[in-house]
Amino acid sequence: MDITEYIKLVFTDYTLRTITLGTAILGAVTGMLGSFAVLRKQSLLGDAISHAALPGIAIAFLLTGAKDSNTLLLGALVSGLLGTFWIRGIISKTHLKSDTALGLILSLFFGFGMLLLTFIQKQPNANQAGLDKYLFGQAATLLESDVWMMTIVTSICLFVLLLFWKEFKILLFDADYTKTLGFNTKMIDILITSFIVLAIVLGLQTVGVVLMSAMLLAPAAAARQWTNSLSVMVFLAAIFGAFSGVFGTAISASQNNLSTGPIIVIVASIFVLFSFIFSPSRGLLFKQIRFIKNRRDLQLHKTLAFMYNIVESHENISHPHAIKILNNFQGYTKSTLQKLVSKNYVTLNGGMWSLTEEGFQAASNLYNQQNDNNE
Amino acid sequence: MSSAQIEIQLIASLVAVACAIPGTFLVLRKMAMISDAISHSILPGIVIGFFITQDLNSPLLILLAALTGILTVVLVEYIQKTGLVKEDTAIGLVFPALFSIGVIMIAKNANDVHLDVDAVLLGELAFAPFDRLIVSGVDVGPKSLWIIGSILIITIGLLFSFFKELKVSTFDAGLAASLGFSPVVIHYGLMTVSSVTTVGAFDAVGAILVVALMIAPAATAYLLTNELKRMLIYAICFGVFSAISGYWVAHWLDASIAGSITTMLGLIFLIVYLFAPRKGIIAVLYREKQQRTEVSLLTFLLHLKNHTEERERHVNHLNEHINWQKVRSKTVLDLALKNNMIQLDKNIVSLTEKGEDFTSQAIDYIITNEDTQIEDMKDDFFLFRG
Numbered sequence: 055m056d057i058t059e060y061i062k063l064v065f066t067d068y069t070l071r072t073i074t075l076g077t078a079i080l081g082a083v084t085g086m087l088g089s090f091a092v093l094r095k096q097s098l099l100g101d102a103i104s105h106a107a108l109p110g111i112a113i114a115f116l117l118t119g120a121k122d123s124n125t126l127l128l129g130a131l132v133s134g135l136l137g138t139f140w141i142r143g144i145i146s147k148t149h150l151k152s153d154t155a156l157g158l159i160l161s162l163f164f165g166f167g168m169l170l171l172t173f174i175q176k177q178p179n180a181n182q183a184g185l186d187k188y189l190f191g192q193a194a195t196l197l198e199s200d201v202w203m204m205t206i207v208t209s210i211c212l213f214v215l216l217l218f219w220k221e222f223k224i225l226l227f228d229a230d231y232t233k234t235l236g237f238n239t240k241m242i243d244i245l246i247t248s249f250i251v252l253a254i255v256l257g258l259q260t261v262g263v264v265l266m267s268a269m270l271l272a273p274a275a276a277a278r279q280w281t282n283s284l285s286v287m288v289f290l291a292a293i294f295g296a297f298s299g300v301f302g303t304a305i306s307a308s309q310n311n312l313s314t315g316p317i318i319v320i321v322a323s324i325f326v327l328f329s330f331i332f333s334p335s336r337g338l339l340f341k342q343i344r345f346i347k348n349r350r351d352l353q354l355h356k357t358l359a360f361m362y363n364i365v366e367s368h369e370n371i372s373h374p375h376a377i378k379i380l381n382n383f384q385g386y387t388k389s390t391l392q393k394l395v396s397k398n399y400v401t402l403n404g405g406m407w408s409l410t411e412e413g414f415q416a417a418s419n420l421y422n423q424q425n426d427n428n429e
Numbered sequence: 430m431s432s433a434q435i436e437i438q439l440i441a442s443l444v445a446v447a448c449a450i451p452g453t454f455l456v457l458r459k460m461a462m463i464s465d466a467i468s469h470s471i472l473p474g475i476v477i478g479f480f481i482t483q484d485l486n487s488p489l490l491i492l493l494a495a496l497t498g499i500l501t502v503v504l505v506e507y508i509q510k511t512g513l514v515k516e517d518t519a520i521g522l523v524f525p526a527l528f529s530i531g532v533i534m535i536a537k538n539a540n541d542v543h544l545d546v547d548a549v550l551l552g553e554l555a556f557a558p559f560d561r562l563i564v565s566g567v568d569v570g571p572k573s574l575w576i577i578g579s580i581l582i583i584t585i586g587l588l589f590s591f592f593k594e595l596k597v598s599t600f601d602a603g604l605a606a607s608l609g610f611s612p613v614v615i616h617y618g619l620m621t622v623s624s625v626t627t628v629g630a631f632d633a634v635g636a637i638l639v640v641a642l643m644i645a646p647a648a649t650a651y652l653l654t655n656e657l658k659r660m661l662i663y664a665i666c667f668g669v670f671s672a673i674s675g676y677w678v679a680h681w682l683d684a685s686i687a688g689s690i691t692t693m694l695g696l697i698f699l700i701v702y703l704f705a706p707r708k709g710i711i712a713v714l715y716r717e718k719q720q721r722t723e724v725s726l727l728t729f730l731l732h733l734k735n736h737t738e739e740r741e742r743h744v745n746h747l748n749e750h751i752n753w754q755k756v757r758s759k760t761v762l763d764l765a766l767k768n769n770m771i772q773l774d775k776n777i778v779s780l781t782e783k784g785e786d787f788t789s790q791a792i793d794y795i796i797t798n799e800d801t802q803i804e805d806m807k808d809d810f811f812l813f814r815g
Contacts, residue, residue: 092514092515092518095515095517096517097515097517097518097520097521098462098517098520098521100521101462101465101521105637143710144702147710147713147714148652148702148708148710148713149651149708150456150648150651150652151459151461153459153460153461153462153517154456154459154461154644154647154648154651156461156462157461157462157464157465157640157643157644158461158644158645158648158698160465160640161465161637161638161640161641161644161645161691162641162645162691162692162694162695162698163695164637164638164641164691165637165638165641165687165688165690165691165692165694165695166688166691166692166695167688168635168638168685168687168688168691169679169682169684169685169688169689169691169692170684170688171685171688172684172685172688173682173683173684176683176684190532264469264525264528264637265525265528265529267521267525268521268522268525268526268529270521271518271521271522272522272525275513275514275518275522278513278514279513311536311537312533312536312537313532313536315529315532316528316529316530316532316533316536317529317533319525319526319529320526320529320530320533323522323525323526323529326522330508330511330513336513338511338513
């Protein structure tokens with residue numbers, strides 16, 4: 055199946071269109087809210103919440119007997135929020151640290167959810183099949199109504215985000231200052247956390263409990279590498295998330311036996327890897343290049359400074375010296391010497407070198423600059 | 430009880446002990462979430478190991494999977510060192526990626542592999558007794574019992590031989606380094622033990638529930654004691670108790686054993702979280718209320734000392750001036766009376782000699798910025814606490 059054919063199929067085939075749209079919207083909303091989770095150092099909260107949502111799904115099913123995804127997700131939302139507030143309770147009221155609280159709630163809620171799920175499976179009611187899709191997610195089960203639901207929630211998120219943009223931003227970067235300005239920090243905090251929980255719960259059906267946290271983190275972590283501005287980061291994260299969804303769906307649709315969730319996560323991870331390496335200001339590649347360039351400059355300066363020391367004792371600065379005397383010096387290599395020549399700091403004559411007027415000036419300024427920097 | 434039931438309970442208890450020991454140190458070192466990451470990311474290791482050995486219980490598979498666990502730790506630390514993202518984000522990025530690779534590998538080879546993601550993640554203890562280890566024709570017991578037993582023996586051996594080093598490096602990494610114990614070696618040693626335990630336990634209780642068995646008993650024990658040895662013992666006891674009681678709950682409900690063990694752990698944690706004598710939520714809330722009243726009392730006494738005029742010392746004035754509600758004023762007034770700090774004369778409050786002493790000392794401490802001393806002073810003066 056080639057690409058144009060696939061794109062045509064996306065617009066004509068009902069299932070594929072629904073899934074593509076659904077994963078794109080999901081990626082966008084999780085990327086958007088994930089930016090806040092990453093910047094608030096709550097990255098693993100997503101992992102804990104998504105696991106904590108499992109018993110909610112099971113209980114909602116036990117109570118209503120319905121498999122309607124909205125009912126089940128409502129249960130997930132309640133149980134996710136319960137987990138979140140218990141985590142906060144543990145951190146603020148006991149001396150257990152946040153990592154312990156997260157791990158506790160994650161594993162305990164999940165275990166309880168498993169107990170309920172296996173209990174439901176043993177019940178005579180034959181309607182229970184399909185509940186375990188929430189474990190790993192099944193994008194194929196997305197319906198148009200689910201996509202509508204996602205769209206509505208995303209619009210609400212976007213609206214609230216824009217409405218309270220200033221409050222969210224200031225709380226993010228200076229919580230104490232926000233408090234002194236008279237904002238109700240607790241309310242803003244609860245609002246943003248609740249939206250993060252909401253986004254996670256929305257994604258459970260598509261990517262599942264286990265991989266949901268990556269949907270939240272990866273686009274935001276990738277976006278963070280390209281910018282230092284919050285609004286750009288949120289925007290970029292939404293785009294990265296949406297593209298992870300679209301590409302992930304495309305790849306899993308073109309192959310047999312590939313579930314969508316893990317593929318989306320892999321695509322998002324590739325975005326992260328790419329950003330880590332190739333981001334111009336923070337990326338590892340450019341950092342390494344800058345590092346090497348600095349080291350070369352330093353070697354060059356060291357050689358020049360060494361020459362300057364020798365030349366200083368002579369009256370004529372252009373007095374030639376043997377290249378041999380440079381040999382035992384650390385910064386000296388043939389290439390640094392060549393570079394100095396090309397910069398017109400040094401002239402070579404057979405086995406001898408001599409400093410030019412320009413080179414002498416540069417070398418003496420080099421010292422001055424260094425002194426300036428030290429002061 | 431049939432012999433299979435006894436074997437299941439034995440395996441569950443051994444897993445609980447084997448998890449509680451590294452778990453205690455993970456909780457103390459604030460690395461609890463690493464165990465979650467390891468438990469997910471061993472999946473590709475298990476899958477590759479399974480392709481090679483075709484046996485979920487082979488030692489080679491355990492080794493390979495444990496290596497993936499250590500790879501996770503190394504990757505997380507590498508990403509964190511680049512400074513591009515924080516540690517928790519690094520953890521959250523690495524393990525879903527590795528886990529997804531594992532899931533995809535299983536899915537692509539679904540036809541020739543008898544390996545199920547559910548089985549790896551959730552485990553099934555009920556089947557453990559059916560996989561027997563047969564040595565030269567003699568049935569010596571279930572394989573998982575032997576695997577987890579040997580892991581446990583190694584863990585206990587390491588714990589006893591390196592207890593001092595572990596203790597020092599957990600509580601004071603700098604001191605440990607200056608004493609010549611390499612923190613790196615101890616760190617990776619602990620990570621290796623955790624990985625091996627996770628892998629050894631996953632087919633009994635499932636990868637995610639290993640996390641519960643590592644963190645929950647240790648966290649519960651940490652709410653009850655501040656001493657390392659006691660914490661280890663408590664954690665082991667909680668683990669074994671939940672393992673056995675969880676088995677019977679599962680038996681009764683006819684549900685997943687691993688799930689009900691975790692639920693028991695959750696219940697124990699909830700009870701301790703609420704009722705722990707010093708660090709439980711009720712004790713903490715009570716102490717906070719007590720402290721609020723005592724601070725109010727101090728404010729009130731300072732106010733009295735400052736004012737000689739009767740108008741300022743009238744009972745009704747408290748409500749208006751210090752802006753307290755009626756109930757609060759009454760609590761504070763009663764506390765002060767009970768402690769003989771004040772005397773009431775026709776609704777006019779004045780300090781007693783003891784009250785004067787207390788207040789002047791308190792002022793001294795406040796002026797010299799030694800507010801913490803007031804806490805000790807309270808023991809000398811107070812007959813009743815707030």
